[in-house]
Amino acid sequence: MDLEHAASHYEEYGFVCLRNFLPQTMLDMVEPVVRTFHDRWVEDNHLFYKASAINSSGLTAETYLEKEERQKLFALIGSEEMSKLATTLLKRPIYMNSQLFFNPINPHQKNYWHRDGQYHLSLEEQKDALQGPDIIHVRIPLANEPGMELVPKSHKTWDSPLALDVRLEKNGHKKSDPLPEGQIVQLNRGDVLAFSANMLHRGLYGQERFALDILFCEPEMHSFLNDVHQPCAEIKATLECLAVFP
Numbered sequence: 001m002d003l004e005h006a007a008s009h010y011e012e013y014g015f016v017c018l019r020n021f022l023p024q025t026m027l028d029m030v031e032p033v034v035r036t037f038h039d040r041w042v043e044d045n046h047l048f049y050k051a052s053a054i055n056s057s058g059l060t061a062e063t064y065l066e067k068e069e070r071q072k073l074f075a076l077i078g079s080e081e082m083s084k085l086a087t088t089l090l091k092r093p094i095y096m097n098s099q100l101f102f103n104p105i106n107p108h109q110k111n112y113w114h115r116d117g118q119y120h121l122s123l124e125e126q127k128d129a130l131q132g133p134d135i136i137h138v139r140i141p142l143a144n145e146p147g148m149e150l151v152p153k154s155h156k157t158w159d160s161p162l163a164l165d166v167r168l169e170k171n172g173h174k175k176s177d178p179l180p181e182g183q184i185v186q187l188n189r190g191d192v193l194a195f196s197a198n199m200l201h202r203g204l205y206g207q208e209r210f211a212l213d214i215l216f217c218e219p220e221m222h223s224f225l226n227d228v229h230q231p232c233a234e235i236k237a238t239l240e241c242l243a244v245f246p
């Protein structure tokens with residue numbers, strides 16, 4: 001799919017998957033850095049990791065990585081490929097933060113349907129958010145993985161009664177229950193999946209799941225930005241594109 005079609009697919013369905021979008025050489029550059037981050041993060045968070053963790057965040061902050069290591073992550077975020085994708089999907093995308101998704105230690109741990117906003121917004125605010133500024137996840141699997149399950153068009157439309165019961169665990173439902181409208185997007189290394197944080201989604205655990213997730217927001221969400229995740233001037237000077245940085 002070319003980027004023009006990607007934009008219209010994203011607008012209509014709330015997500016778009018681009019197969020073989022990133023060169024393996026670029027992934028080879030960032031993977032060792034991401035694995036180093038993960039090892040250091042696990043060491044620091046081993047109780048949480050053992051209990052239930054499925055993700056970490058803040059890879060581009062100084063907490064666990066040195067400048068030379070972070071520079072490689074920014075080389076991906078500030079690459080021509082990523083800038084083109086982000087500026088195709090959002091008018092003025094701003095790099096916000098990064099996350100890493102992995103498998104829970106407990107192989108029986110269930111995943112969960114959600115909209116990102118539900119943890120800090122009321123139901124009315126969540127409805128309003130469907131008309132408001134967007135936040136995009138750009139999922140970059142570093143290994144082949146089961147991928148994500150998404151409810152197409154839910155970035156602009158409210159939940160079915162069943163979906164609402166499921167994600168809120170009401171009326172006897174569990175947030176891991178199947179939703180008939182869910183669409184699975186399996187992902188391989190090299191693919192990229194962009195999806196709206198507003199939409200109903202859940203991660204699928206299994207295989208060697210190890211996926212970077214780069215978040216871009218629109219300028220209206222600037223209050224959510226934190227300088228600690230942004231590149232310093234010295235790193236910026238090395239990047240291909242600066243379009244996605246504030």
Ligand SMILES: O=C(O)CCC(=O)C(=O)O
Pocket residue numbers: 054101111116137201202203204213
């Ligand atoms: O992959 C997952 O486990 C969940 C992903 C997710 O919810 C997100 O990126 O917002």
